[in-house]
Amino acid sequence: MSSPSKRKTFARAPQSLFGYLGRVAFNWPQRLALRHWDQIAFAGRLLLSGLWGNRRLKSRRQLSRRLFLQETWLLFQTTGALMILIGLLAGFFWDAIWFGVLDNIGGAERLISLVFSIHLQEITPILASAVITMGHGVPMTVSLAMRKCQGDFATMINLGVPVEHYLAWPRLLGGVVGLPILYLLMSISFLLGLYLGARLFFGLSPWDFMNLANASLVDFKFLKLGAKCLLVGFCLNFFCLYRSWQVKKGQLRAIPRCARWAMAETFLYSIISVILVTVLYD
């Protein structure tokens, strides 16, 4: 027979469970709303500093341009090679996966039309977002959070340089502009991988491949893809920047948590934005 204290514990179990569920049910939306409110405030601060920052001095525009180019180049340096490699592999494996069922779906012609309608428009933006988040976004969050921890932001403010303008804007713009170019790079390497696979498995000539690709390109929705790239680029940089700004001076222990949140939010919102664009456009 169980002891009275154990019986008491068991008697309280439903109460504890429902209490916990109730707390989660009531607190979670509240916390979510608060977090979004904070993110909106951060976006407002960014916007204001961006509007003010370029207005007063011509040279500040030059500085911003230099920083923007620096950040875009850094994006290419850190993720360019990985994007090309993943694009090539994905193209090759796309062939390999569909090789066995090609007879049923209409051969190479059907395969290439599927690539253009599904892979390049729906899957590649998410793949690109994953690669850039891990190769560029999270390291950026960690490095900025580290700088904030070490008192870099405070030194800049003492010097009269707004950190939002000097550190956040070049990264945000660099990401938004760099992502479509990286996407293009990934798509080209994907098509190259696809062609190599098609040549290996079906003996497709380059001319036939180009003809098939050209025929599929007619239905290609560039506007939809552009909107996706812009949104993914924005999500990626905004949430990574927001999370790095959340660290307080001296809080080194908070950096891994920030990196985790940055990665989770970037994935979540970039996938949501890709799906939303698909739903709204179609």
Place this chain on the structure above:
Amino acid sequence: MTSVFKWAEVKAQADDPPLNMELEPGQWALWLEPNPFKLSLYWDLARGFGEPAQGRIFWFNAPKPLILSARQECEFRRQFGSVDRNDRLIMGLNLVNNLALYYEYHLGYEKLAAESEAWLWLEKFDLQDFAELMGDQVPAHKLPIASLALALVKTPALFFLDRPRALFEADFALAWSTLLELKQSQGLPLVIFDQQPGPWLAEIEANELLIWPKPHGPELNNFDPILKPSLSKTSIAISESP
């Protein structure tokens, strides 16, 4: 003459005595507070971090508004320079670019022109050998003087120093002569926050230095006798040092 820095009936904490202080251009003041926690509180209040429990602090005849945007905060901080004993350089930039950033961002210099201006500061403070080091790689004994250079780059109209022992021990002649030169040429007002007067006090004429908070009651009589022997000792120490 207008005051550049003023405390009007300020109580840092509710149970403190109210403080009234005023600094004019060209004046130097020593803020003596033996309690390090209280001194840090005064130091933060003087630089506009936080609000006093009572009274108002004025910088250039204007108090700091309660709510400031990031831009306004930066504009406010541009007016005065400060060297904290925990100050660091911008770790994402090398030492030249640390100093060049102000010229580039605020004064509209091209990158090369800004860097050549920064090199002048480096030569002035004998920091040429550390020019290419990143902000977090500058050796500890050169960090105070580099922080001083970074604070002076923005040609402040008011200057604060927090417990400048490390700065004055490592590069006393350089730092002191620069501050004196700025005092004579531009009338730079300076407030030094410290727990006790340092050896550098011997370098200042007694009537040129205000001492805050003004000692009152029996402390007034005790203040000078405590200060004078230490002054005579430190002046000997300075004259004997190479």
